[in-house]
Amino acid sequence: xxxxxxxxxxxxxxxxxxxxxxxxxxxxxxxxxxxxxxxxxxxxxxxxxxxxxxxxxxxxxxxxxxxxxxxxxxxxxxxx
Numbered sequence: 001x002x003x004x005x006x007x008x009x010x011x012x013x014x015x016x017x018x019x020x021x022x023x024x025x026x027x028x029x030x031x032x033x034x035x036x037x038x039x040x041x042x043x044x045x046x047x048x049x050x051x052x053x054x055x056x057x058x059x060x061x062x063x064x065x066x067x068x069x070x071x072x073x074x075x076x077x078x079x080x
Contacts, residue, residue, distance in 0.1 A: 014057040
């Protein structure tokens with residue numbers, strides 16, 4: 001895996017984990033102002049979720065890197 005592929009794999013993993021983490025811990029505003037969506041989260045904690053996503057993605061990227069570089073699974077060996 002070259003460095004460009006490594007970065008692309010990390011970005012794809014990061015976005016997948018981030019979108020999965022978005023709904024955790026959000027609660028809607030109890031009394032929304034006029035014009036605001038009632039289901040909008042009061043405190044979405046995006047910074048915290050981005051940090052947690054980065055850590056989880058780094059671990060998963062490490063596993064993917066190990067699998068790819070040690071040729072545990074290769075594209076050419078997968079059955080069609």
